[in-house]
Amino acid sequence: MATPLNSSVLKAFEILGLITADRSEISAATVASELGMNPGTAHRFLLSLEEAGALTSVRRGAFSIGPRIETLGRVAETVNPMWTRVQRVIDDISSELNESVMACRLGRNGPTCMAVSTADRPISVNIRVGTELPMTITAQGKLWLAMMSEADRKSWFKKHLGETVALGDPQVFERELASIRAAGISLNRGDNEPDIGAVAVPIFLGDGQMYLSISVVGMLSRFDDDLVHKAIELLKASADQLRSN
Numbered sequence: 653m654a655t656p657l658n659s660s661v662l663k664a665f666e667i668l669g670l671i672t673a674d675r676s677e678i679s680a681a682t683v684a685s686e687l688g689m690n691p692g693t694a695h696r697f698l699l700s701l702e703e704a705g706a707l708t709s710v711r712r713g714a715f716s717i718g719p720r721i722e723t724l725g726r727v728a729e730t731v732n733p734m735w736t737r738v739q740r741v742i743d744d745i746s747s748e749l750n751e752s753v754m755a756c757r758l759g760r761n762g763p764t765c766m767a768v769s770t771a772d773r774p775i776s777v778n779i780r781v782g783t784e785l786p787m788t789i790t791a792q793g794k795l796w797l798a799m800m801s802e803a804d805r806k807s808w809f810k811k812h813l814g815e816t817v818a819l820g821d822p823q824v825f826e827r828e829l830a831s832i833r834a835a836g837i838s839l840n841r842g843d844n845e846p847d848i849g850a851v852a853v854p855i856f857l858g859d860g861q862m863y864l865s866i867s868v869v870g871m872l873s874r875f876d877d878d879l880v881h882k883a884i885e886l887l888k889a890s891a892d893q894l895r896s897n
Contacts, residue, residue: 708719735766748886755784762787764783765780765783788825791816798838852865
């Protein structure tokens with residue numbers, strides 16, 4: 653029997669995830685609108701996060717990152733400097749392609765966005781840190797499945813039986829994963845969201861274990877062969893760079 657999760661903790665992190673480089677402040681109205689809460693509940697969450705030091709009030713009704721999160725950020729950079737390098741790398745790719753780029757670790761149910769760089773264009777794909785992606789219909793999800801051992805993959809499917817419904821013929825899916833494994837890239841042309849394309853590559857540690865995945869994500873109408881080819885070149889070069897550091 654699975655251990656029940658604390659929904660209030662998860663919701664608090666969803667609220668913190670609403671603060672981005674492009675939006676440094678949030679309000680109860682922001683939380684209510686984007687997370688589907690009633691304003692009173694949203695306000696209580698914000699006050700609780702302020703009391704914990706995770707948020708600070710910058711003016712009446714507006715909140716920004718608090719001192720405890722700032723301290724944790726500095727600790728994270730010291731303990732795991734890899735993520736500082738990852739952010740720089742995906743910022744560079746995003747700037748070069750003018751498309752959004754994200755990095756994911758494998759979470760409980762699928763790839764979880766740990767870092768993102770959003771394209772500076774009027775229409776772009778905006779993904780929040782903490783977003784969990786479907787495993788079997790996204791470029792990053794298929795990449796993680798492809799790089800698993802056969803035993804780990806079978807174990808994952810056994811634990812997530814609902815996912816197998818979308819697979820169709822398992823043998824065809826396994827052949828697709830084998831192709832992804834051989835090429836070292838995974839491509840999504842509207843499989844998850846009809847208007848969104850993505851291409852992803854793995855980043856391995858020195859021991860050969862897959863550490864994270866990085867992908868370029870954008871509107872499918874822009875995902876022509878030229879963009880995909882350039883994205884693959886940049887992603888693979890960046891993966892080699894991160895692995896060697």
